[in-house]
């Protein structure tokens with residue numbers, strides 16, 4: 277541990293104690309050394325006794341800076357772990373932070389470009405357009421085509437800060453795991469590990485640019501989502517350059533209404549876009565928040581979204597998608613037994629799970645949802661409640677599904693905010709039904725054959741050789757099976773012979789012992805015992821030594 281990391285550790289502990297976070301751990305599970313450590317830091321008092329737990333945690337994270345703020349934001353999406361009150365508090369964390377010196381930004385941009393900023397850009401604005409926890413955004417004009425662009429550049433030393441903070445966080449998480457026990461529902465080490473993966477992805481802007489290019493291509497002619505053009509030749513790990521957009525933030529309802537945006541279409545498009553990304557493209561934007569979603573100013577009667585910040589994208593395997601779609605359909609059919617089975621079949625919960633108990637638990641949470649009209653049921657909430665229930669049955673966390681559930685909740689919430697009468701079921705159902713019909717039945721079979729045709733076309737020339745190899749293997753297999761059988765029979769015969777001799781020896785020794793009591797048969801007794809001993813020796817020697825086949 278370096279001096280600076282010790283200082284940082286002290287700063288984190290002091291902040292945590294100032295906000296009384298130690299008091300949030302139930303006293304009956306805190307070990308003696310933890311209480312001793314707390315007493316030895318007696319001069320640091322809880323200064324926020326008047327506030328509730330969730331708020332204290334939020335304020336502590338706010339004070340600890342960007343890495344903790346982002347961590348809190350991520351934690352707020354883990355509604356399968358936190359109760360709603362805490363999750364809502366943490367969701368309020370804002371990561372708009374003071375900008376860093378634009379001279380430093382220019383130095384970093386030039387280091388990435390390998391040349392002066394004037395080589396590529398005119399009108400570089402030293403005043404940043406936005407400044408967030410990981411990066412800062414500046415505007416400029418591209419010399420080559422005169423178009424307005426933005427330059428997104430990482431904060432200086434952000435990688436080192438993130439690494440140091442994550443290291444400390446995982447040490448604290450491991451310690452908490454010891455206190456809480458490994459079977460605890462909160463699983464701090466797992467949560468920190470999840471966060472590490474997410475934030476490490478965000479530290480590589482080149483990856484973000486590549487994701488943006490892929491998403492842009494998926495929706496190029498869609499008329500419902502626009503992703504700004506990336507100037508790939510000017511995209512690096514610490515700097516990316518992209519087309520500047522001039523949309524309206526999706527949270528700015530006043531501006532959206534003022535330009536006469538058709539909010540019904542906009543709300544429906546949000547849900548459709550989500551399902552298209554998940555079920556058609558298997559590549560979905562998983563960092564949806566108002567700072568990343570804008571609405572076009574053009575043709576407001578037929579509005580489209582503009583998406584930014586493709587740092588966190590989600591993908592699902594075909595199996596995950598199938599189980600997910602089946603889950604929703606089983607839910608709407610109130611088939612709770614099927615839901616329980618699906619969780620086991622998919623491997624999300626262990627095969628030893630008590631299906632009846634799980635089914636009952638699923639029923640308890642799902643049934644009340646049908647008190648609402650069908651069109652008001654949120655897919656995100658269904659998923660959230662199912663995950664919460666499955667957690668009680670030791671569901672292994674599936675990060676891709678957590679991302680999906682979080683995005684779905686956000687999209688549905690947004691849709692309802694834009695257009696409160698949004699019929700979620702009618703909007704989402706066609707996507708699920710289409711997906712299911714592609715997976716099962718003749719259509720499913722045809723698409724599977726179509727999908728796997730290139731593979732088989734590639735393998736076809738090798739087929740005769742494969743058949744020959746398999747036949748040969750089969751022949752060898754039969755031969756080795758026969759050899760094993762022969763060996764088994766010989767072993768059995770040997771064992772029988774040995775047992776027979778040992779039993780005979782035992783009988784002779786017993787007879788010899790009986791004859792030994794009568795003087796007249798003394799010689800017969802000696803003979804019997806001697807023969808028994810010799811036969812025992814032969815039987816013992818002849819027993820099979822290696823019983824392996």
Ligand SMILES: Nc1ncnc2c1ncn2[C@@H]1O[C@H](COP(=O)(O)OP(=O)(O)OP(=O)(O)O)[C@@H](O)[C@H]1O
Nearest residue numbers: 371406408410411413426504519520521567584585
């Ligand atoms: N292409 C663009 N055109 C116009 N404004 C942009 C563009 N890209 C980013 N911005 C502005 O900069 C802000 C921050 O951008 P972005 O979300 O990509 O940064 P970030 O550091 O990843 O932030 P966070 O991780 O908090 O979402 C956006 O909310 C938007 O206002």
